[in-house]
Amino acid sequence: MQRIINDPDNVVDDAVKGYRRASPDLYAATEHPRVLKFSGETVDKVGVVTGGGSGHEPAFLGYIGEGLCDAVAIGEVFSSPTADAFLEAFRAANRGQGVACLYGNYAGDNMNVKLARQMAEMEGIDVQTVVARDDVASAPADQRDKRRGVAGEIIMWKVGGAAAARGESLDEVIRLAQKAVDACSSIGVGLSSCTIPANGKPNFSIDPGMMELGIGHHGEPGIEVAPLTDADAMASAMCGPILADRTFENGSEVAVLLSGLGATPVMELNLLYSHVADRLDAEGIKVHRTYIGNYFTSLDMMGASLTVVKLDDELKALLDAPCRSLAMTQ
Amino acid sequence: MQRIINDPDNVVDDAVKGYRRASPDLYAATEHPRVLKFSGETVDKVGVVTGGGSGHEPAFLGYIGEGLCDAVAIGEVFSSPTADAFLEAFRAANRGQGVACLYGNYAGDNMNVKLARQMAEMEGIDVQTVVARDDVASAPADQRDKRRGVAGEIIMWKVGGAAAARGESLDEVIRLAQKAVDACSSIGVGLSSCTIPANGKPNFSIDPGMMELGIGHHGEPGIEVAPLTDADAMASAMCGPILADRTFENGSEVAVLLSGLGATPVMELNLLYSHVADRLDAEGIKVHRTYIGNYFTSLDMMGASLTVVKLDDELKALLDAPCRSLAMTQ
Amino acid sequence: MQFLNASNGTEILDELIGVILENRTYLSEVDGAIGDGDHGINMAKGFRLCGEAIEGKQLSLHKALSNLATTLMGSIGGSMGPLYGSFFLGMANAVKDKDTIDAKAFGDMLSGGQTALQGISDAQVGDKCLIDTLTPAIAAYQKAIEAGESFPAALQALKTGAQQGRDSTKDLEARIGRASRLGERSKGHLDAGAVSCCLLLTQLADSTESRLETAAA
Amino acid sequence: MQFLNASNGTEILDELIGVILENRTYLSEVDGAIGDGDHGINMAKGFRLCGEAIEGKQLSLHKALSNLATTLMGSIGGSMGPLYGSFFLGMANAVKDKDTIDAKAFGDMLSGGQTALQGISDAQVGDKCLIDTLTPAIAAYQKAIEAGESFPAALQALKTGAQQGRDSTKDLEARIGRASRLGERSKGHLDAGAVSCCLLLTQLADSTESRLETAAA
Numbered sequence A, B: 001m002q003r004i005i006n007d008p009d010n011v012v013d014d015a016v017k018g019y020r021r022a023s024p025d026l027y028a029a030t031e032h033p034r035v036l037k038f039s040g041e042t043v044d045k046v047g048v049v050t051g052g053g054s055g056h057e058p059a060f061l062g063y064i065g066e067g068l069c070d071a072v073a074i075g076e077v078f079s080s081p082t083a084d085a086f087l088e089a090f091r092a093a094n095r096g097q098g099v100a101c102l103y104g105n106y107a108g109d110n111m112n113v114k115l116a117r118q119m120a121e122m123e124g125i126d127v128q129t130v131v132a133r134d135d136v137a138s139a140p141a142d143q144r145d146k147r148r149g150v151a152g153e154i155i156m157w158k159v160g161g162a163a164a165a166r167g168e169s170l171d172e173v174i175r176l177a178q179k180a181v182d183a184c185s186s187i188g189v190g191l192s193s194c195t196i197p198a199n200g201k202p203n204f205s206i207d208p209g210m211m212e213l214g215i216g217h218h219g220e221p222g223i224e225v226a227p228l229t230d231a232d233a234m235a236s237a238m239c240g241p242i243l244a245d246r247t248f249e250n251g252s253e254v255a256v257l258l259s260g261l262g263a264t265p266v267m268e269l270n271l272l273y274s275h276v277a278d279r280l281d282a283e284g285i286k287v288h289r290t291y292i293g294n295y296f297t298s299l300d301m302m303g304a305s306l307t308v309v310k311l312d313d314e315l316k317a318l319l320d321a322p323c324r325s326l327a328m329t330q
Numbered sequence C, D: 001m002q003f004l005n006a007s008n009g010t011e012i013l014d015e016l017i018g019v020i021l022e023n024r025t026y027l028s029e030v031d032g033a034i035g036d037g038d039h040g041i042n043m044a045k046g047f048r049l050c051g052e053a054i055e056g057k058q059l060s061l062h063k064a065l066s067n068l069a070t071t072l073m074g075s076i077g078g079s080m081g082p083l084y085g086s087f088f089l090g091m092a093n094a095v096k097d098k099d100t101i102d103a104k105a106f107g108d109m110l111s112g113g114q115t116a117l118q119g120i121s122d123a124q125v126g127d128k129c130l131i132d133t134l135t136p137a138i139a140a141y142q143k144a145i146e147a148g149e150s151f152p153a154a155l156q157a158l159k160t161g162a163q164q165g166r167d168s169t170k171d172l173e174a175r176i177g178r179a180s181r182l183g184e185r186s187k188g189h190l191d192a193g194a195v196s197c198c199l200l201l202t203q204l205a206d207s208t209e210s211r212l213e214t215a216a217a
């Protein structure tokens, strides 16, 4: 395994230490070693929390900052944080106006957040949740509640974070974050596996010359394993299920988030984007804003995930609001 | 080759098209298909140009923007742009106050810039150059002129770009960019090879369980091929030649740029950073600012490059100045 | 009438911890076939931490199980932390005020664990997970009690039910967890969680049986 | 006295383009052994574009070589663009006002190319690159002229010098370009740029010789 680590079993703790040392202007410690909070000025507002397994850098830590998340619970690689960690994140983010916990639909995260919420309730902290379910490949449209959360989570944090920053109430932050992620349709394509340091060997396998459409962020099975196509056909294969997931009227406005999965060069993401743009153009869809780069990864996986966000004026204003963090500054 | 491309021979043109479509707020076309310029407001100032081979994303295009570069000449993957392209970049950046061409020390780039400068002279455009030579592994200290330019180029663009943005003269922009890159010592460590799409196979090889200290951005040979160590020892191996390259008095202030080479997960860069920080602490060196992420890559290579920038107040002010681009916004 | 003295918490917990630590490698091997090979590591981490936390203390069964539950929830995260955590918390709460635990109370304890676990997971029998061990084992125990069998006989039924449940996972296609990625190919292998659950229930039955006392009815 | 009519530019250039296009695969193969295997692709790209640009035009040698130079500089980038670009530009400038090119003028043309090339590259004989072909070839030509040999004999010397130069790269350790990465291991293989340079000089000699005219001295 060609990786930059010490003891593979301590990779998360070691990395968290590194993040803190590297960016003291962003990260402050909490009572829990697996929870970091924003070190900037404490403003009186609704707290925004997320959390999830490690290995998706810059998610989740990279989205702590101004106009984004206030605290993050950090799990082992590809494994949910503990309930204790979520609870401490709630405490760290709470300024008496309640906490919006915005996370993705995975069994472990659901269970740990649920437990943490019960504990927070006993402490008098009001925690409301939004669960991202934006991966169109993970379940059909009539079983949305089974869908996994993927890069649409970023849009949820951005919109929820911006709403909290401008002083909205907890109910309103929750409504807007829910609206944001409900507006997202995402799909991934995997071209290689990835290696969890503690395991030391690839997590699954994709044969050379093949690609997996609809792959999940941890290698969950996709819709189809097919021969690797060129970028143009790949863009079509990715846009198909997204365009079929909801109605995009002629003239609809969208944001497009095209994230690498870790090892794919950024020039190839931009190359892929130009075909995605062709496809959206052909449908009369207007692109209001793009995010292209490594926004939500899966360790060293080759591939990309595409998220299309259907916008209205309310979402546009929140998406365009300024923010400052490791992963996103605008 | 598991990559997101169309015809491997057109990967650069296809990617440039993608960059333009994705970020029209940053990129505008010029007369030359391999030159992009900043699409923002045209201010009356010294023009800042760079250029180099593709495959180092987000370098070079990602550093076009406010407070950074005005135009970039784009080469094939790992191959210098043409003299024509550099010339057109000079034209695009020139607003009558001359052009600072800030690039890296590679044979092809040197030759093409030289030709382009001769042609620009005939058109009455005053072009001055700074050539980055920050890679301590590429030649000993007494043969600095032979050293390659690596991630220190980013510091050169940042400082030169900020100087131009605040209205300095061409001579002053050149002096400051030169001072910035002279203050940089860099070294890379490679853990795997990388694949140029047009070649379709790895460019060289690093055996599993080994690492190459001092590797260049295109796989140029390093100082030593050694067994892969843990991150702590790797940080020492990288800091050693950097600390030996110049005097760091107790209390010296530095900026640290730790860039992934493409496929290394960002959590590992932060993990590595904490050991670099230990090493600098031990020398009484103060870290003023960090840049940790994929700032200057080599396609899908595993590994990292470390740049330590020795600062004074003049450089600090320019490094801390605001900027906006794909790769760096502060 | 036979019963377990509730003051035996530390001893019983020590034996539960022991069985997990002894089977660390085996559990990871089972997980390796169709998962990511870390189930033994995850479980051993939580149980070892719990062992360190209770060292030298003499705890009631309620306290011991609560301690295990909170350590698991607080230290292993993922799915196993909350699943086993709430299972043992549900068990602990069911014996909160008890000094002695007879066959009926032991059954209530098991059901309390099961109910708590179902409160946070929708996993069903047939999904290929620890539920495939737990549900038939507890059902077998309760059936034995209803049929008027003795406490030791019911504990035997618990073990047999757990083993049958564990073995049933071999032919199942995984519908949850990492193994679900493999679809058809997940067949032919035991589920790691079902195996650890069987080890725990079997040890619990053995530890209980060896400490049963008899009171005049 | 023998001379080349300078109006033959298009024909000579066509033959230079031809030899590169014919050897596209071969040049990439040579580069593949110790480089990245694209020298044939790079050269063919530039020469093909030049062929398209001059199609149907009747050019003097000056115009033809200028055209080749600017196309190479403008289209292939890297090191080959400026190196071959300035070489051909130096040659073009040396025959700018000439209607006829005798052996002496031909030598001046070669030297003009060499000087221009040296103006932008510090590469030396022994570095394992195209200079290893060019320098001995031109030296051999000049020596033949100085020795009073005929134009065809001097052209023959050019070819022999180029081939010997090319072959000399086989045992060299590369000090520049990608092959320098291999150190010792770069030995035993020809250098790709030295091969293309030999092809070009040989073709230039042949194309010139076949068009030599004789004037009363």
Ligand SMILES: Nc1ncnc2c1ncn2[C@@H]1O[C@H](COP(=O)(O)OP(=O)(O)O)[C@@H](O)[C@H]1O
Residues within 6 Å of the ligand: A079, A107, A108, C031, C035, C036, C037, C038, C039, C040, C042, C043, C078, C079, C080, C083, C121, C123, C128, C129, C130, C131, C176, C177, C178, C191, C192, C193, C194
């Ligand atoms: N949603 C779930 N509900 C119940 N059990 C589950 C669930 N997901 C996974 N499991 C159980 O977890 C076991 C794997 O645990 P472990 O290897 O420790 O975690 P991970 O799968 O995160 O590596 C599986 O064998 C299965 O029994």
Ligand SMILES: Nc1ncnc2c1ncn2[C@@H]1O[C@H](COP(=O)(O)OP(=O)(O)O)[C@@H](O)[C@H]1O
Residues within 6 Å of the ligand: B079, B107, B108, D031, D035, D036, D037, D038, D039, D040, D042, D043, D078, D079, D080, D083, D121, D123, D128, D129, D130, D131, D176, D177, D178, D191, D192, D193, D194
């Ligand atoms: N600095 C230099 N000066 C002269 N010739 C060089 C130099 N660098 C490389 N070469 C020549 O270039 C040849 C390789 O050309 P090519 O394969 O087209 O470019 P690249 O090396 O960029 O792939 C080498 O065989 C060598 O002859």
Ligand SMILES: [Mg+2]
Residues within 6 Å of the ligand: A079, C036, C038
């Ligand atoms: Mg695991």
Ligand SMILES: [Mg+2]
Residues within 6 Å of the ligand: C031, C035, C036, C037, C038, C039
């Ligand atoms: Mg596992």
Ligand SMILES: [Mg+2]
Residues within 6 Å of the ligand: B079, D036, D038
């Ligand atoms: Mg090449």
Ligand SMILES: [Mg+2]
Residues within 6 Å of the ligand: D031, D035, D036, D037, D038, D039
């Ligand atoms: Mg080559």
